[in-house]
Amino acid sequence: MLIxxxxxxxFYNYIIHKFMKIERLNEREVGERFxxxxxxxYLYKEQKEKSLRVLNDIYHYTNNKVYYELDAFxxxxxxxxxxxMNDKKKSxxxxxxxxxxxxxxxxxxxxxxxxxxxxxxxxKEELKEFYYDPFEYYDSLFEDMDFEYIEYFIxxxxxxxxxxxxxxxxNLDYYYDILPKDIRExxxxxxxxxxxxxxxxLTFLFDEIKNKGYYKxxxxxxxxxxxxxxxxxxNNIILSYFHNQPIDIAWDFRVFKNRIEVDFYKLRLEETKxxxxxxxxxxxxxxxxxxxxxxxxxxxxxxxxxxxxxxTDEENxxxxxxxxxxxxxEHLRSLLNVYIFDIRKQKTASKI
Numbered sequence: 001m002l003i004x005x006x007x008x009x010x011f012y013n014y015i016i017h018k019f020m021k022i023e024r025l026n027e028r029e030v031g032e033r034f035x036x037x038x039x040x041x042y043l044y045k046e047q048k049e050k051s052l053r054v055l056n057d058i059y060h061y062t063n064n065k066v067y068y069e070l071d072a073f074x075x076x077x078x079x080x081x082x083x084x085m086n087d088k089k090k091s092x093x094x095x096x097x098x099x100x101x102x103x104x105x106x107x108x109x110x111x112x113x114x115x116x117x118x119x120x121x122x123x124k125e126e127l128k129e130f131y132y133d134p135f136e137y138y139d140s141l142f143e144d145m146d147f148e149y150i151e152y153f154i155x156x157x158x159x160x161x162x163x164x165x166x167x168x169x170x171n172l173d174y175y176y177d178i179l180p181k182d183i184r185e186x187x188x189x190x191x192x193x194x195x196x197x198x199x200x201x202l203t204f205l206f207d208e209i210k211n212k213g214y215y216k217x218x219x220x221x222x223x224x225x226x227x228x229x230x231x232x233x234x235n236n237i238i239l240s241y242f243h244n245q246p247i248d249i250a251w252d253f254r255v256f257k258n259r260i261e262v263d264f265y266k267l268r269l270e271e272t273k274x275x276x277x278x279x280x281x282x283x284x285x286x287x288x289x290x291x292x293x294x295x296x297x298x299x300x301x302x303x304x305x306x307x308x309x310x311x312t313d314e315e316n317x318x319x320x321x322x323x324x325x326x327x328x329x330e331h332l333r334s335l336l337n338v339y340i341f342d343i344r345k346q347k348t349a350s351k352i
Contacts, residue, residue, distance in 0.1 A: 001061065001064055001066065002058070003068065007111075008140070011131065014103065016078075019084075038081075042180045043076065051073075055077050058074060072175045072176075072177055075147055085134035085137075086135055111131065112128050150175045194249075194269075194272055194274045195303040197247065197249060198276065198303070201241055202276070209343060215345070219343075219345065227258075230278070235253060250267055258279060259278060278307045281311075281318065286318060286319070309341050310344060311344060323340075
């Protein structure tokens with residue numbers, strides 16, 4: 001079952017699957033004709049087989065109780081399916097009778113009866129139209145439709161103009177898989193932006209600490225290492241990570257009393273910078289004013305990541321409570337990248 005930002009996901013999955021089955025979109029030849037007509041031409045030509053696999057995914061996911069999240073490629077193909085539903089709605093007078101069986105109609109009646117209590121300014125018949133008319137599905141199935149303008153975003157970004165993507169909050173890295181081949185070849189790491197590269201670096205750091213015991217590098221005997229030692233450790237890890245990466249990235253460290261700041265930039269594109277702000281935990285400063293410090297710092301960069309260095313259980317507890325109270329809101333979570341760097345000593349298995 002595909003996950004949508006809607007309380008009616010069972011209905012949407014049911015009716016999409018029903019439509020695909022009636023139109024035989026799960027059959028290869030029919031699927032090919034459909035994709036050729038409804039998805040971007042370059043995407044069909046360059047990634048025909050993947051497009052067919054994604055179409056087949058949607059057919060099976062919508063008839064499955066397991067939850068699946070959409071990625072960019074699935075969004076494009078799903079949008080194409082809704083476009084075809086719209087075309088059928090316009091051309092077929094018997095559209096409702098053909099695609100909405102008894103089960104679908106009963107699902108709509110149930111949804112409308114529940115919604116009517118909340119939207120009494122609309123009649124039940126008007127509410128039903130939202131579910132019989134596929135044009136109304138876009139708002140329920142997609143958080144945004146940025147993928148329809150991805151070529152324009154890439155073109156403006158490639159000439160150094162990121163103003164539109166920043167204003168609209170578009171994450172170009174998310175759309176990497178649906179980019180034209182020649183553009184993907186310009187970004188061999190799979191990231192279109194510097195933010196994407198640094199996000200992958202942090203994922204690498206978190207994984208190495210969790211699974212390979214790198215947390216030991218942040219301790220000196222039984223005490224947490226000082227920040228100068230931590231800076232050297234971080235620099236060595238970053239060097240090893242980017243050594244074999246097909247991208248030219250440079251970085252500068254600044255070490256202060258209670259934090260380490262690292263600025264990253266691509267060579268020849270020094271005006272675009274992303275920063276990582278590592279800070280030790282000071283329970284006395286874990287308040288809303290501390291959050292203001294983060295927000296002001298982030299304003300100086302294209303993107304910034306804030307990492308709490310956690311050495312003890314108490315620090316871990318305090319930081320988690322702080323994030324839940326001050327950071328983990330829908331608004332601020334979208335503005336700030338705040339994470340915990342868990343470098344507590346891990347207990348080893350006892351010898352038998």
